[in-house]
Amino acid sequence: MTLTSYFMEATYLVASILFIFALKGMSHPETARRGMFLAEGGMFAAIVGTLIGAHIVTWIWIIAGLAVGSIIGAWMAIWDPMTAMPQRTALSHAFGAFAAALVGIGEFLVHGAEMTVVTRGALGFEIMLGSLTTTGSLIACGKLQGIIHGKPIQFRGQNFVNLAIFLGMAGCFVSFWIHPESPIVFYSMLGIAFVFGVMLVIPIGSADMPVVMSLLNSYAGLASAATGFVLGNNVLIIAGTLDGFSGFILSVLMCKAMNRSITNVLFGGFGAVIAEATSNAGGVMREISLDDAAMQLAFANRVVFVPGYGLATAQAQHAVRELAELLEGRGVTVKYAIHPVAGRMPGHMNVLLAEANVPYSSLYEMEQINPELPSTDVVVVIGANDVVNPDARDNPKSLIAGMPIIEVDRAKSVIVLKRGQGRGFSGLENPLFFKACTSMLYGDAKSSLSHLAQAVQHV
Amino acid sequence: MNPAVLIASVYVFALAAFLGYQVISRVPPLLHTPLMSATNAISGISLIGSLVLAGAKGYPLQAHILGFIAVTTATINVVGGFGLTDRMLKMFKSRTAAKKEEAK
Numbered sequence: 001m002t003l004t005s006y007f008m009e010a011t012y013l014v015a016s017i018l019f020i021f022a023l024k025g026m027s028h029p030e031t032a033r034r035g036m037f038l039a040e041g042g043m044f045a046a047i048v049g050t051l052i053g054a055h056i057v058t059w060i061w062i063i064a065g066l067a068v069g070s071i072i073g074a075w076m077a078i079w080d081p082m083t084a085m086p087q088r089t090a091l092s093h094a095f096g097a098f099a100a101a102l103v104g105i106g107e108f109l110v111h112g113a114e115m116t117v118v119t120r121g122a123l124g125f126e127i128m129l130g131s132l133t134t135t136g137s138l139i140a141c142g143k144l145q146g147i148i149h150g151k152p153i154q155f156r157g158q159n160f161v162n163l164a165i166f167l168g169m170a171g172c173f174v175s176f177w178i179h180p181e182s183p184i185v186f187y188s189m190l191g192i193a194f195v196f197g198v199m200l201v202i203p204i205g206s207a208d209m210p211v212v213m214s215l216l217n218s219y220a221g222l223a224s225a226a227t228g229f230v231l232g233n234n235v236l237i238i239a240g241t242l243d244g245f246s247g248f249i250l251s252v253l254m255c256k257a258m259n260r261s262i263t264n265v266l267f268g269g270f271g272a273v274i275a276e277a278t279s280n281a282g283g284v285m286r287e288i289s290l291d292d293a294a295m296q297l298a299f300a301n302r303v304v305f306v307p308g309y310g311l312a313t314a315q316a317q318h319a320v321r322e323l324a325e326l327l328e329g330r331g332v333t334v335k336y337a338i339h340p341v342a343g344r345m346p347g348h349m350n351v352l353l354a355e356a357n358v359p360y361s362s363l364y365e366m367e368q369i370n371p372e373l374p375s376t377d378v379v380v381v382i383g384a385n386d387v388v389n390p391d392a393r394d395n396p397k398s399l400i401a402g403m404p405i406i407e408v409d410r411a412k413s414v415i416v417l418k419r420g421q422g423r424g425f426s427g428l429e430n431p432l433f434f435k436a437c438t439s440m441l442y443g444d445a446k447s448s449l450s451h452l453a454q455a456v457q458h459v
Numbered sequence: 460m461n462p463a464v465l466i467a468s469v470y471v472f473a474l475a476a477f478l479g480y481q482v483i484s485r486v487p488p489l490l491h492t493p494l495m496s497a498t499n500a501i502s503g504i505s506l507i508g509s510l511v512l513a514g515a516k517g518y519p520l521q522a523h524i525l526g527f528i529a530v531t532t533a534t535i536n537v538v539g540g541f542g543l544t545d546r547m548l549k550m551f552k553s554r555t556a557a558k559k560e561e562a563k
Contacts, residue, residue: 069534
């Protein structure tokens with residue numbers, strides 16, 4: 001080993017340590033930013049170390065790639081609106097996984113002949129995970145952006161077809177493992193993995209996106225870790241594994257928050273055909289006028305806001321904060337209740353409300369807020385549906401039975417902001433809307449909230 | 460890859476998995492979106508593999524071109540990921556900090 005190689009390895013060790021410190025910092029909002037600076041430093045060190053230590057002879061492609069990537073990356077970092085965070089994250093899973101797949105193809109081109117059995121195995125995983133995550137994430141991004149319809153796309157025998165594709169991919173993998181000399185097998189594995197990624201995500205409805213996002217996150221990380229095994233590079237293994245496990249932990253948390261298993265999300269096609277499972281949710285929905293709603297809010301002691309995906313689509317995060325501040329000015333205690341799967345990715349609502357300058361101490365998790373709800377005067381539900389559906393608790397036949405919910409129906413009164421009388425995204429009937437304590441305020445969430453704020457000022 | 464290196468790599472993998480589990484299960488749900496964005500940026504470390512492909516000695520032109528694309532997408536993740544994470548984390552304010560912002 002030359003001196004420059006030792007230097008390169010040293011930068012990798014430093015980077016690994018800094019990455020771990022960065023994730024440790026994520027345990028609190030106060031320390032999170034400082035942690036990220038460490039990670040940025042680690043990344044920079046590793047890049048410089050590689051450029052110095054890896055016997056680079058051709059600079060043109062490297063400089064071009066770094067320049068183009070930095071421009072696009074910086075443009076995204078500066079201009080992407082916070083409401084677009086889910087699709088932007090899905091896109092970055094696709095980019096990361098695609099880079100891993102490309103590195104795998106390159107390694108096959110150059111070192112394919114002299115690879116050992118173990119390296120070939122790792123390369124196979126890298127290629128499969130990398131490619132299926134690329135296309136899967138692109139589909140997820142398309143669904144979140146609305147380019148592809150958010151409804152699950154399903155057909156007869158879908159699981160059978162998917163199984164066949166999976167077996168085809170696995171067959172190519174095994175064949176490549178045993179007979180590495182055939183490039184056809186290698187490229188078939190690559191192609192089938194791309195198709196498999198598409199097939200894996202199209203049957204999944206938008207409401208299940210938090211789980212899918214976390215899973216793709218995990219796959220993208222594991223693809224990086226597999227790259228590390230192929231290249232014999234420890235910092236890649238460490239960073240990839242951290243990413244993979246983070247995604248895995250998030251998937252488990254999201255599944256728990258919906259009381260469903262990962263297999264059920266992937267192969268269940270939730271939200272496709274929902275028929276008889278709906279409970280006896282009958283009766284009338286009681287509409288409330290703006291002035292009455294404002295009156296209730298203004299004279300309440302405790303108010304809780306429950307945001308859902310509707311808050312993001314209506315871009316109502318600033319409007320709700322203004323209303324909350326007016327109420328606080330009148331001495332009302334205002335809190336926000338955040339369900340783990342509200343929105344389209346883990347933590348989606350927290351980021352939106354933080355953007356609107358809501359202090360994080362006002363944001364409460366489901367377990368924290370539920371015991372306080374019976375003593376709450378008014379709950380305002382903004383574009384949330386399933387996460388407040390009492391059927392999950394009361395009706396064992398419901399499709400979402402057993403899913404933990406924010407028990408808003410225990411509060412003294414509930415105001416639901418909703419665009420129209422229709423069912424929610426999942427197509428489930430929500431008995432909450434028919435309860436005696438519930439009243440409905442129809443209209444666009446953003447304008448309803450700002451009108452409420454005006455009305456509160458005049459009370 | 461010789462067996463000794465493989466065993467060392469498996470050790471690294473297992474320890475990183477354990478450490479990752481310990482560290483990440485402490486991240487509050489409040490920060491789950493920035494966490495995802497941050498781990499994404501960090502796994503953009505595959506950039507270093509792409510750099511080798513794009514420019515190192517002994518790699519043919521088609522490898523350089525694949526490397527160029529990989530460098531581009533990985534750099535988008537690194538720059539975009541860290542940038543966005545920081546932008547998000549800047550928004551999370553304690554009550555006093557939020558008040559101060561308002562007063563300005």
